[in-house]
Amino acid sequence: MKSKRRDLAMIVSDCPASAAGVFTTNRVKAAPVKISRRHLKDGRAQAIVATSGNANACTGQEGDMAAERVARTLAGELGIKETDVLVSATGVIGEPYPIDTVVRGIEENVRHLSKRRVAGAMAANAIMTTDTFQKEDYTSFRLNGSRVNLAGIAKGSGMIHPNMATMMAFLACDADIEPELLQEALSEATARSFNMISVDGDTSTNDMVLILSNGLAGNRRITGKGPDYSRFRKHLDRLCVNLAKSIVSDGEGATKFIEYRVVNACSEEDARAVLRTVSNSNLVKTALFGRDPNWGRIIAAVGRSGAELDPDKVDLFIGSKRFIPVAREGKYVLFNKKQLKQMMKSARLKILIDLNGGDKEAVGWGSDFSYEYVRINAEYTT
Amino acid sequence: MKSKRRDLAMIVSDCPASAAGVFTTNRVKAAPVKISRRHLKDGRAQAIVATSGNANACTGQEGDMAAERVARTLAGELGIKETDVLVSATGVIGEPYPIDTVVRGIEENVRHLSKRRVAGAMAANAIMTTDTFQKEDYTSFRLNGSRVNLAGIAKGSGMIHPNMATMMAFLACDADIEPELLQEALSEATARSFNMISVDGDTSTNDMVLILSNGLAGNRRITGKGPDYSRFRKHLDRLCVNLAKSIVSDGEGATKFIEYRVVNACSEEDARAVLRTVSNSNLVKTALFGRDPNWGRIIAAVGRSGAELDPDKVDLFIGSKRFIPVAREGKYVLFNKKQLKQMMKSARLKILIDLNGGDKEAVGWGSDFSYEYVRINAEYTT
Numbered sequence: 191m192k193s194k195r196r197d198l199a200m201i202v203s204d205c206p207a208s209a210a211g212v213f214t215t216n217r218v219k220a221a222p223v224k225i226s227r228r229h230l231k232d233g234r235a236q237a238i239v240a241t242s243g244n245a246n247a248c249t250g251q252e253g254d255m256a257a258e259r260v261a262r263t264l265a266g267e268l269g270i271k272e273t274d275v276l277v278s279a280t281g282v283i284g285e286p287y288p289i290d291t292v293v294r295g296i297e298e299n300v301r302h303l304s305k306r307r308v309a310g311a312m313a314a315n316a317i318m319t320t321d322t323f324q325k326e327d328y329t330s331f332r333l334n335g336s337r338v339n340l341a342g343i344a345k346g347s348g349m350i351h352p353n354m355a356t357m358m359a360f361l362a363c364d365a366d367i368e369p370e371l372l373q374e375a376l377s378e379a380t381a382r383s384f385n386m387i388s389v390d391g392d393t394s395t396n397d398m399v400l401i402l403s404n405g406l407a408g409n410r411r412i413t414g415k416g417p418d419y420s421r422f423r424k425h426l427d428r429l430c431v432n433l434a435k436s437i438v439s440d441g442e443g444a445t446k447f448i449e450y451r452v453v454n455a456c457s458e459e460d461a462r463a464v465l466r467t468v469s470n471s472n473l474v475k476t477a478l479f480g481r482d483p484n485w486g487r488i489i490a491a492v493g494r495s496g497a498e499l500d501p502d503k504v505d506l507f508i509g510s511k512r513f514i515p516v517a518r519e520g521k522y523v524l525f526n527k528k529q530l531k532q533m534m535k536s537a538r539l540k541i542l543i544d545l546n547g548g549d550k551e552a553v554g555w556g557s558d559f560s561y562e563y564v565r566i567n568a569e570y571t572t
Numbered sequence: 573m574k575s576k577r578r579d580l581a582m583i584v585s586d587c588p589a590s591a592a593g594v595f596t597t598n599r600v601k602a603a604p605v606k607i608s609r610r611h612l613k614d615g616r617a618q619a620i621v622a623t624s625g626n627a628n629a630c631t632g633q634e635g636d637m638a639a640e641r642v643a644r645t646l647a648g649e650l651g652i653k654e655t656d657v658l659v660s661a662t663g664v665i666g667e668p669y670p671i672d673t674v675v676r677g678i679e680e681n682v683r684h685l686s687k688r689r690v691a692g693a694m695a696a697n698a699i700m701t702t703d704t705f706q707k708e709d710y711t712s713f714r715l716n717g718s719r720v721n722l723a724g725i726a727k728g729s730g731m732i733h734p735n736m737a738t739m740m741a742f743l744a745c746d747a748d749i750e751p752e753l754l755q756e757a758l759s760e761a762t763a764r765s766f767n768m769i770s771v772d773g774d775t776s777t778n779d780m781v782l783i784l785s786n787g788l789a790g791n792r793r794i795t796g797k798g799p800d801y802s803r804f805r806k807h808l809d810r811l812c813v814n815l816a817k818s819i820v821s822d823g824e825g826a827t828k829f830i831e832y833r834v835v836n837a838c839s840e841e842d843a844r845a846v847l848r849t850v851s852n853s854n855l856v857k858t859a860l861f862g863r864d865p866n867w868g869r870i871i872a873a874v875g876r877s878g879a880e881l882d883p884d885k886v887d888l889f890i891g892s893k894r895f896i897p898v899a900r901e902g903k904y905v906l907f908n909k910k911q912l913k914q915m916m917k918s919a920r921l922k923i924l925i926d927l928n929g930g931d932k933e934a935v936g937w938g939s940d941f942s943y944e945y946v947r948i949n950a951e952y953t954t
Contacts, residue, residue: 215876216872216875216876217874217875217876217881217883218871218872218874218875218876218883218886218902219875219883245868247868247872248868248871248899248902248903248904249903249904250884250901250902250903253903282868283867283868283869283871283872284867284868284871284898284899284903284904285904286904393872393875393876394872395868395871395872395875472854485665485666486627486629486630486664486665486666486777487665489600489630489665489666489777490598490600490629490665490775490776490777492599492600493598493599493600493601493775493777494597494598494599494600494775499599501599501600501601502632504600516666517630517666519632520600520630520632521630521631521632521635521666522630522631522666522667522668
């Protein structure tokens with residue numbers, strides 16, 4: 191682990207909590223991903239331990255044993271069940287995990303666990319790798335008369351991270367909710383937030399989003415999809431979107447923050463496919479960096495997204511405060527190029543793609559692609 | 573069209589030829605793609621006309637009519653059928669196609685059609701956009717006692733082209749072959765060559781590969797998949813691979829040429845999926861540019877490729893003249909990092925991924941990702 195910086199975060203609930211997780215779809219899964227999935231099978235957990243610097247990925251059986259030892263160590267210190275500890279790691283792939291250092295770190299720091307607000311910030315700081323700022327958000331809301339607290343921290347950044355492109359988010363809540371519903375809520379919130387940001391198209395071996403919700407708010411337990419669940423969902427979605435946006439904002443190489451909106455798609459999957467293909471396109475990203483109103487690159491990306499669509503119906507708008515139409519029904523419109531170029535100097539841009547096919551939509555966020563991206567990713571050496 | 577440079581190429585056969593084409597899979601198809609597909613339905617054509625500077629894409633009905641007029645003009649000049657003319661274009665998307673200039677260009681230049689070898693080079697030159705050198709190849713071989721000639725030109729470059737990322741190749745042959753077999757041969761050759769190079773992951777609205785084969789070699793007509801067909805396939809494959817490699821070499825921003833090989837995959841599709849995901853990964857490309865032996869990025873790309881594979885069986889090798897194993901059975905091996913770093917300074921690298929699953933394989937070629945890529949793609953303005 192690196193010296194002189196925080197690289198260990200522990201999140202502990204006062205009592206066993208409902209727990210849920212969303213994990214990387216990469217077939218190459220880091221050891222912490224494997225063990226956390228296993229420990230989540232009963233929908234219950236009480237602690238999360240995250241380390242940064244080494245991914246514990248491609249480390250074989252030794253790596254699996256190391257991840258287990260991380261869980262066992264924290265469980266022992268806290269006097270809780272080993273299977274109630276979730277484990278996470280981010281950092282270099284394919285180097286031996288420094289398990290002895292991590293064990294010592296847990297043993298030495300477990301007594302510093304704190305309920306103070308600053309503890310959350312320190313945890314957010316500890317999971318950073320090359321992030322330039324810590325990402326945290328907090329909200330509270332009422333559920334049936336009880337005040338519920340929901341907090342989250344995240345790491346990951348626009349598209350800049352050397353070999354640690356990992357996206358991680360850890361959420362803590364005191365609502366009382368069935369684990370199955372918590373899982374469903376987290377999966378859907380992730381689909382609309384963390385999965386809708388354009389990192390660099392690379393899915394890490396270590397990506398994970400975890401939530402603990404321990405019921406100490408004292409609300410009437412959420413056991414079905416009534417108004418309480420909807421309210422919970424709304425706040426969870428919003429918090430995840432905020433964290434996701436802050437990840438996009440942290441592209442060291444990024445000079446722009448772009449909101450993409452795809453409307454009137456035949457299905458939500460189609461809308462998301464179009465959004466992801468456009469926001470991940472290198473040609474679109476470099477055009478945005480160059481402030482080039484080169485919308486042909488956008489429409490070409492729409493076309494190769496694999497989504498069901500009629501190219502002759504696609505409308506395209508680019509804007510900042512207001513939108514300028516650049517294509518109607520798949521064909522150029524004679525817009526004011528000078529005005530659009532001027533608008534593209536803005537640090538915040540919006541791109542609206544109307545497929546005029548169905549009634550589904552998707553919203554997502556991305557950054558541009560600058561020299562800095564190449565520098566940071568090329569100059570990093572193991 | 574741009575002044576002072578060639579931007580019109582015409583390839584004409586002395587007689588109607590068997591003809592075949594492979595076209596972009598992008599749903600947004602340029603007008604020339606639509607008309608050429610239509611004109612190829614009968615498996616016959618006699619001429620190809622290609623222009624550079626304007627893609628004639630997203631140009632609506634006007635664009636369709638312009639593409640038709642291009643075909644009609646050349647057909648009129650040559651006294652051949654309009655449906656025997658194939659049309660191609662590359663350049664800016666979403667601007668009105670300068671049809672009058674093109675028509676004038678055809679009328680004025682049709683008398684310069686030449687059988688001299690240099691004519692091929694000039695045609696290769698005329699289809700360039702930001703290509704830095706012209707791409708052509710020629711071979712001849714015997715089919716049942718007759719000497720057959722096969723020539724090809726291509727345009728497209730590593731991953732650098734402003735808004736003209738289009739890949740085009742035009743092949744001319746004098747073998748006598750059934751159109752259906754010619755189509756099958758061209759489709760398979762394209763799959764193993766042009767489709768296995770890492771451009772920038774963006775599929776253009778205008779990509780196309782066309783072949784005319786007019787039978788003047790006098791060989792016994794190829795009507796089935798016997799030895800003659802195999803021989804024809806072998807030479808066609810080789811020519812397409814050569815042209816594809818020259819496209820990769822023409823990355824202005826590229827500093828390296830990488831040969832990827834995926835072996836022991838469960839299916840050819842799996843092998844190709846792994847190859848494409850790795851060779852298109854921005855993180856892999858920037859690591860290669862930075863000479864960073866950061867193989868975790870490669871294995872993470874393997875894992876997210878969607879291919880059927882067991883991560884615990886994957887072996888990974890990086891090399892130039894010889895290979896250095898960096899991972900065995902999905903786990904790091906303790907290799908000599910200094911030696912690998914030294915090797916990575918080489919301009920030509922090889923990456924071998926052994927999935928140890930089945931017996932299928934794929935070979936492909938890619939370049940790295942440098943500052944130049946961003947500069948060229950950002951500084952271009954419409």
